[in-house]
Amino acid sequence: MNDPTHVTILKEIAELLNEETEIESMLQGSLEKFLEGTHFHTGWIFFIEESGRHTLIAHENLPEVLMHKDCFYMKNGGCWCVNRFRQGRLKKASNIIECKRITEALHKSSENPEGITHHATVPLQSGNERFGLLNVATPGRRSFEEHELALLESVAFQIGSAIKRMQLTKKEQEVALMQERNRLARDLHDSVNQLLFSMTLTARGGAEMTDDQEVKETFHSLQSLAQEALTEMRALIWQLRPKGMEGGLTEALNGFAEMLGLKASIKIEGVLNLPAKVEETIFRIGQEAITNCKRHAEAKDIYIWIEAKGDKVEMTIRDFGRGFFPEHTDKVPSVGLSSMQERTRLLNGEFSLKSAPSEGTQIKVILPY
Structure with a gap:
């Protein structure tokens, strides 16, 4: 890991991770920078949920055969790396003997001008939390050297830490939004809601105090409008704080x-x-x-x-x-x-x-x- 090019790549990716605020654009940008600075040619990232469902969230330079039908072979079915991840058996960067997704795609199309058949894989994680997989490949390469896998692990660690940071930030924002909603709901309840309630009582009292039919109807109309506005206000408060x-x-x-x-x-x-x-x-x-x-x-x-x-x-x-x-x-x-x-x-x-x-x-x- 003393290779100066590796240090440069890690530095550039770290800078990108610090600037990005959205997970998808962060993953796509990190993948592009990693491929630009290494001998790896192709890459893709899966997000994998606790249920085991995987989502193709980023990819770069995929072979045409894998881009077929909106990346059908990447988005559907299973493979060795995803299955190992689900089982908790994929702990570090690993060489994959052969990619099942690419094999199935080749079987259907019989064309692979890019020459990609194998890939390396590494889990994206932070501490005990795991988020998905980073996969990379190069035409004509069936395995990757230890220093390449070590660099892949370092980048995956950076990305995993960034995902965790973004998730925590999003949770903090959601809590802040909920607190603001609660504050607005309290303010509306204590001010506008009470004023409208007082208006309905005043209008009803006014209607009972007069014998003039026209004035009485005006008060009834005012009471009806105030009651309707009160119902709308209560619905708004409920939406803010259900x-x-x-x-x-x-x-x-x-x-x-x-x-x-x-x-x-x-x-x-x-x-x-x-x-x-x-x-x-x-x-x-x-x-x-x-x-x-x-x-x-x-x-x-x-x-x-x-x-x-x-x-x-x-x-x-x-x-x-x-x-x-x-x-x-x-x-x-x-x-x-x-x-x-x-x-x-x-x-x-x-x-x-x-x-x-x-x-x-x-x-x-x-x-x-």
């Missing part, structure tokens, strides 16, 4: 629907053991759908099905209200729909919408976890 989540999704969504004067029928199938981020996304999308039902569908009932299927959770939300033409976005609650679509996209999920006038609306969301 109550009932400690009792699970059913209790939280039921409570939100009841607050808006709707009856929610909720059915859950399968064992829901969802990561906090996925559970919050399901809840937030459910909130948006319930709010849209109240504001636009003119329906009193809403039906929600949540089902855990393998490594995915599906939520279907249905009402039998007014409905609309989905293509007429200027006539639908586009802000709410956009929010649901964006929340789904951020978790690499699938979002679908069905609706027609007088036939109600159905929203379906599928999220991986």
Whole structure:
């Protein structure tokens, strides 16, 4: 490791890791710098979840055969290095006798002009936490020397430490955001919410104190508007700081629907053991759908099905209200729909919408976890 070129590579990658704030761009940039400064030609990085599901998160100079059909052979199936990682048996940089993914791709296409058949692999980890694999290869090379594997291990250690740092930073940001939401919810409850409540009481009292029918109707109208604004404000406070989540999704969504004067029928199938981020996304999308039902569908009932299927959770939300033409976005609650679509996209999920006038609306969301 006294090779000055190795020191330069580690220094350049360290500088990149210190500058980057997003994991995907950090991994892609680190991979590119590593390949530029070494004799390795090709590289790819897998993120591997606790469930064993792997995701191709970065790659550079992949052979054309492996780029086929949006990297089909890289994203699907198993291989030696991923299986060893799942079993906890891959501890350091290792030479791979032959890459199963490349072999299968070659079998299908019978072409490999780049000449890559073997690769080296190293786990990305920080302490006892493991995140995935860094794989590198060179045309015509069937194995790599010890000093090359040592450099690969050093880079993997740098990347693993950076991933851990970014995850901790993200958690700190989420805690700070939650604290700010709680503060805003308290402020709205203590100020605007109380003022609106006082306004409804004042308007009701004014209506009871006068015999003038026109004035009485004005007070009733004011009371109705204040009550509607109070309901909206309570919904906003709930969205900032949801109550009932400690009792699970059913209790939280039921409570939100009841607050808006709707009856929610909720059915859950399968064992829901969802990561906090996925559970919050399901809840937030459910909130948006319930709010849209109240504001636009003119329906009193809403039906929600949540089902855990393998490594995915599906939520279907249905009402039998007014409905609309989905293509007429200027006539639908586009802000709410956009929010649901964006929340789904951020978790690499699938979002679908069905609706027609007088036939109600159905929203379906599928999220991986």
